Amino acid sequence: MKLPFQIDLNDKVVVITGAGGLICSAFAEAMAMCGAKVALLDLNEEAAKKYADEIVAKGYKAKGYKCNVLEKDSCEAARAEILKDFGTCDILINGAGGNNPKATTDDEYFQPEHLNEMKTFFDLDPQGVSFVFNLNFMGTLIPTQVFALDMMNKKGASIINISSMNAYSPLTKIPAYSGAKSAISNFTQWLAVHFSKVGIRCNGIAPGFFSTQQNAKLLWNEDGTPTARTEKILAGTPMGRFGELEELIGSLLFLTCEEASGFVNGTVIPVDGAFAAYSGV
Numbered sequence: 001m002k003l004p005f006q007i008d009l010n011d012k013v014v015v016i017t018g019a020g021g022l023i024c025s026a027f028a029e030a031m032a033m034c035g036a037k038v039a040l041l042d043l044n045e046e047a048a049k050k051y052a053d054e055i056v057a058k059g060y061k062a063k064g065y066k067c068n069v070l071e072k073d074s075c076e077a078a079r080a081e082i083l084k085d086f087g088t089c090d091i092l093i094n095g096a097g098g099n100n101p102k103a104t105t106d107d108e109y110f111q112p113e114h115l116n117e118m119k120t121f122f123d124l125d126p127q128g129v130s131f132v133f134n135l136n137f138m139g140t141l142i143p144t145q146v147f148a149l150d151m152m153n154k155k156g157a158s159i160i161n162i163s164s165m166n167a168y169s170p171l172t173k174i175p176a177y178s179g180a181k182s183a184i185s186n187f188t189q190w191l192a193v194h195f196s197k198v199g200i201r202c203n204g205i206a207p208g209f210f211s212t213q214q215n216a217k218l219l220w221n222e223d224g225t226p227t228a229r230t231e232k233i234l235a236g237t238p239m240g241r242f243g244e245l246e247e248l249i250g251s252l253l254f255l256t257c258e259e260a261s262g263f264v265n266g267t268v269i270p271v272d273g274a275f276a277a278y279s280g281v
Ligand code: NAD
Pocket: 017, 018, 019, 020, 021, 022, 023, 024, 041, 042, 043, 044, 047, 067, 068, 069, 070, 094, 095, 096, 097, 098, 099, 135, 139, 162, 163, 164, 165, 206, 207, 208, 209, 210
């Protein structure tokens, strides 16, 4: 990875949840390249360790840990391990999150003839909806309870949450994920206020649409032409293209750099080619 610019995170301990995933493994590498000791936490221990090993192989400091962000005991166990390995947390990145098919409708717009023909709003599984709400919201709140206790009045202490385009206006089909990410943007503001007297800043990043290996089948036909969904996304993105993962890194570096953003608190930066700003007309 090539950093857009360098910041100094020497001696800082960065804890990242969901770091076995696509975005947060890239965040982990970027933080490590700035000199931080990076703890990669994920339910998928193998993925967290694999990415950590890759970072270490490049000459930086990192270690992978198993952690379920929905269980306080699991977060506390990870905290104890990190304390032994690296010390107390300076920067917490709450990246674990995602959607689930059980909380997704098949149709964009409800029509009575859809009943019994496809999964409509009326068929959404309440447990699936709770799962998505919990993963995104409680999965941010619980690690913050565990790690922020160590961050009080530490120079450069900062929390970064990951919101989404859904927070600005909901995307069709995914009401639980949309509501949960909206809650994340709101919680980011709440935390910024709540921790303002103890020197912990809290900001967020809201990624727009990124074409990655994971969603390739949804976005591109086998012959390389765009799917209908891609056409819709690009029509809604005034810059007319997908983002590149590296394009999230500049906002991360800015928000975690005390010298650059020391008075920036309670914001969520959309990195979206103006998707959130566009009314469609
Ligand atoms: P990803 O699926 O690649 O990574 C998510 C990671 O979270 C996975 O490694 C998964 O194992 C982990 N995870 C799931 N449940 C967990 C739990 N209970 N405890 C600990 N870890 C758990 O997804 P990504 O695309 O890298 O997304 C990272 C964050 O960015 C998520 O919060 C996602 O909602 C958000 N986001 C992604 C996009 C996008 O286009 N990919 C856009 C907007 C927001």
